[in-house]
Amino acid sequence: MAANDKAASTTSDQSTPFWNVNVPPSHHTKDCPDYLEYAFTNHKDREILSTMDADYLRQTWPEVQGLIHENRLDLFQRVPSDLRLYREYCAKLVKQYGSVMKFVMDERLRWQDLGARGKGFEDAADYKILLNDWPYGVDERIVHIVVWTKFELVSDPTTDDLTPEARKEIEAFVDERFVSRCGKESVIWFKNWSSLKSIHAVEHFHVMLFDPPREFVKEITGGDVALAEKVGKPGQA
Template sequence: MAANNPNTTTTTPPHNPLPTPTEFWNANLPPSLHTPHCPPFLTYALPPHNAKDRAILSTPDSDYTLQSWPEVQEIIRANRLDLFQRVPSDLRLYREYCAKVVEEWGSVMRFVVVERLNWGEGEGDPGVEVTGGFGESSNYKILQNDWPYGLDPRIVHLVVWTKFPLLTDPATDDLTPEARGEIEAFVDETFVVKCGREKVVWFRNWSSLKSIQAVEHFHVMLFDPEPDFVREVTGGDVALAEKVKKGAVG
């Protein structure tokens, strides 16, 4: 056999190195799709800006470790919401899709209000007075998080969108005790009684972390809930990420 012949020259397959940090936009793409220049939807992460996202985007999916339920609980307990991350390829897909949405709809906010929430123009606007709070089912909607973080697949990530504001203390950028109490009562009644307190956590992003600023919302995460319950509270909603990956939406 040729491998045993010392005079035989073997050819090493061409090596395709991982993108350097300055080519983070090529990570998780086959070499045939690599480009010399950063696509417009990722230029926000070019140095010296957004080092966090640039580091995530540079990471091969195979090196990414999904965050566990105990990690999720600790992140929320410690209010270190900045530690949540998306799977690198999901982050790229999210940014690409958001760019398309802005091009088609003018803003992500308008897309969410009209297309995802099926609310009328202006509904959810903080300047529009809404009464009844969580006592009126038409005042809120529970949907899948369209672009969830890179979590244990048993964790279901939901978003509760409200037409009314959740009052914040401007000095701390945190919810007022009254608003926090209202959310706690809603979460207990809607999720905890069905899933158990140890399997439910919720949080509201800091203003600096909100991807959609003008429509009020907070996040609920459930550990290994019954699929039928999730379908019930979301009206059978399917996350955009799932649809995009299956080619169900553009």
């Protein structure tokens, strides 16, 4: 698509180009920012970016549970302005660090290497529990956590799903660390398909907690703060 075509493209139901939605008029641009050009061929994200935050419907806890149980992880999505911010920030990280993975290793995990000291979850130095920097657009009572590991979470190459042994190991860890404190009905976990991972080189899986005690979240993450809370919305100082 030519640059002029990109500048002229709009959503089907509004006159504002998708890249200017949820952005103050003073920050509107004629051309689409480089970091959002992918959305011209990504229908799902273009529709999200074209939606006003005020019109966005957050996914409920039962909906979240359903998507995970049905393995429809592709249907998770972010609040429109958060999706824009996520794409913009990732582009900045690539320029500054060379890759998002290097930023995660250096600044979030502060790991020098991925050499595990023990087997599985035996050694606390081999995993880290942090908040998801760019959580999905779900009920705001849901806390989205990522468990990063230096060891492999073994998947079956034919199905791209965890092996029964790996699944059993993760479930035992989740039960011990999260279910024991929050209750079974308030905890659910999943590991993204390879095609949905934004960071491939560092193993990780996701845990979602419904309305957990804030002190527990602070305790389990070491007082971590998600990047999305540190970075302002588009157009803000």
